[in-house]
Amino acid sequence: MSTVVLLLFTGVGLGAIYFLVASGLSLIYGLMHVLNFAHGVFLSLGAFLGFEVASRLGATTWTGFAASLLVGALAGAVFAALTERLLVQRLYERHIEQVLVTVGLGLAAVALFDGIWGTDPRFISGPAWMGRTTSVLGANVPNDRFVAILVAALVLLGMVLFLQRTRYGMIIRAGVENRAMVTALGIDVRTAFTLVFTIGGVAAGLGGVLASHYFGYVSPLLGQTLLIFAFIVTVIGGLGSLTGAAIASVLVALLQQFANYYLAGTGDLAVVVLLAVVLLTRPSGLMGRRA
């Protein structure tokens, strides 16, 4: 029982991190039809800059941790907005080139991070409470899981409110459905593109800081490794669907945790099998619209 509870919380915690990456990917693809292979970079940059700020302000203080989240979010936002404005938008409607450019940016950024922070992982410490555990139904659940879940839930809530309640949110929802018609109503949809990248960057930057606590380290490859699973999550959830990304994040992470524990470390394989099953039975994903 306690093992199941621990796996549940660990799985949902990992799902929270997947969601923080996948939500941006899904919105970006839904609106712009861009597969952003540089998305993991937003995460790694957020994690590294968060780590730098936290170590200066005191990694074990709550101030340091809060500042690292803030800086991580900001770094992700700025870098994502610049990526969109300087690279992606220039290749408007040229999807192959957009993929090549984001792949290239991903590789270049990892090399840059190698140069600045080295290829070895930097170990992360946080406030003492984060490293301790809380007993839930007999299971000792590491507290950083709760923080990851809480932050991801708040991000999901914020995104939903933004999409449902604001004019830009409405433009984004309409644009995911039919971008040409949005422009034909006199709306400059490029502003929405930059906005969607920025929001994705915020989520990924937060995800970076939380992932570095979850795994206990940050390395230049952290983001791009998580990106692979985030893409799988996005496809399973349905490209363009935020709800789909949230459900699939938790589903994939739980499957991974349980298969790793009960089926001799076959978590990644189980995820790939799930992906294949979903693609064969529901090609547009759990919540995706029919193509």
Place this chain on the structure above:
Amino acid sequence: MTSASPCEDTRAGASLTAEPVLRVRDLQAHVAGQQVVEHVDLDVAPVGVTALLGRNGVGKTSTIKAILGLVGRSGTVELDGTDLVPLPTHLVVRRGVGYVPEDREVFAGLTVRDNLRLAERRGSTHHYDLVYDLFPELHQRGGQAAGTLSGGQQQMVSLARALLNDNQVLLVDEPTKGLAPRLVAEVSRVLARAAQVAPVLLVEQNLQVVRDLAQHAVVLTDGRSVHHGPAADLLADDELTQRLLGVHADTGDQGRPADPEAPA
């Protein structure tokens, strides 16, 4: 290419001597790497309805999309003395070009109210009074997702989105397509009223609707404009309608099966 009016070589009616609101010259358009509009000249008269006619696949929709910049284009498209061709679609529209696309293209996941709010154009007054007067049903169904409406209701949303704003010109693409006769008549009434506010370029297969609404007609064949003149003259000439549109003028519809109120 000279700048001569394309109406010169046909029987120009008296009203055609007025300056057109929209002057299209040597328009070419490319869709999926293929040139689907080769050479279109057309004038939209400053008042009333100008019909854009031709058999299926001749490039009517592509011509309208090219005017809006929704597809790659070249040539000139003059509105009020400004060339629209260098402008991106949203700036073309903000100059007062209203668009009712073929197949409605409402945002299915958005409510009727949000479809209209999204259509509120910057720099324009928003005529909700007119829209709800024309389509009281849309007021009642404001909270309903547009995707759950019937085909006829979706067409109302699509028309309402365009009529909500001040327009210099309205581009309306097959508004009666797939509608039951009762709804065809209603759309026709709405368009007559819309045309009193702004001139309309209307693509329409139902020749009775054309007869009722249009003063002028332009006919396309294989991506080229081949005929300009008064709509009544074209429709009165059975041989000409048969040759250009592939129908007899008196049978009205161009043989397209109606699909009454199927939810799109």
